[in-house]
């Protein structure tokens with residue numbers, strides 16, 4: 001079926017430039033965009049027109065990293081750094097998902113709120129439990145959103161209540177891969193929690209499984225300084241934190257790999273990230289809440305490393321990708337300031353320009369969207385040939401008398417900075433889900 005959306009359309013042409021179209025038609029054929037037109041070309045047999053005149057139409061937003069089981073304590077218990085936060089707050093909560101009833105109730109709320117949010121695609125951690133993760137897959141599959149979920153693998157350095165043997169970890173991973181192999185929307189991603197949580201034997205097996213089943217990989221990298229030192233202690237033979245993954249073929253050698261945070265990466269890490277085409281999932285809210293630091297996103301972009309944006313719920317204290325865009329920009333200014341202060345002290349000569357709105361918008365759409373490219377599938381834009389993922393936004397609640405004078409770019413920028421988000425409609429791969 002071919003249908004059209006009429007409104008004020010914007011998408012990223014590239015990292016720096018936005019394409020905008022006032023009062024145009026965005027046309028969808030099946031699951032793909034046919035592009036943007038001033039009027040509907042006769043050759044298209046359009047069977048329905050959605051009139052979103054005066055509303056903004058933009059690509060869907062991609063959340064590159066979040067933890068579904070942590071949604072239950074979002075916005076609470078933020079006064080610790082990573083390792084203490086995991087042991088005190090996170091592991092006890094994730095242990096509750098052993099109980100299928102609890103998992104089902106909690107994951108229903110998560111799936112329902114994610115569906116209502118501006119996120120169209122996601123990359124998500126579950127817990128280590130087979131049953132709970134299976135429930136999460138089923139609930140998310142039904143939302144119509146698209147994404148990846150992985151059962152967490154963790155066979156060391158956890159609490160008694162939240163632990164698994166290497167054998168169970170592998171067995172349940174394989175069982176879930178099989179169970180979800182026919183899913184249309186939500187696919188499996190290999191999910192070693194992070195190096196401190198996984199024995200060498202488990203890491204080795206996960207590298208092999210990813211290769212054998214051609215599955216992508218997600219994990220955490222260099223989030224916190226004590227964590228980086230701990231990894232060096234655990235794997236003294238590794239040349240860096242990234243190398244610890246690389247030793248087990250878990251660092252983009254044969255598949256798409258996304259690493260959350262990447263706050264404290266050194267030169268060896270960055271070279272490996274460049275060479276293995278790693279995605280950085282930049283999580284500004286979480287990096288601030290857990291006092292982790294501020295990731296050098298400008299440097300990653302200058303090095304042509306893939307960057308997407310992420311909420312990292314519940315290290316991140318909101319589910320909103322609009323706020324993630326705002327925080328990406330504002331924290332990049334602090335990063336620039338930090339480097340400038342260092343420069344005056346003569347410890348660094350590098351300048352890290354802060355990010356502009358257009359750049360952050362690109363990262364939230366095409367930056368993460370590229371992770372989902374596959375064969376003839378392309379994600380993160382509204383140009384012809386891309387999967388039809390889009391959002392319709394109502395920004396009329398701002399000063400309506402002046403509103404008509406603003407450019408689409410100005411309206412969009414302001415929408416991201418203002419808390420009163422109003423999402424009118426949401427389409428994922430051509431399907432209207434709100």
Ligand code: GUN
Nearest residue numbers: 067090193194220286315
């Ligand atoms: N590193 C390992 N596990 C986690 C987690 O659950 N959240 C965050 N932010 N970092 C981690």
Ligand code: FE
Nearest residue numbers: 067220260312
């Ligand atoms: Fe995380």
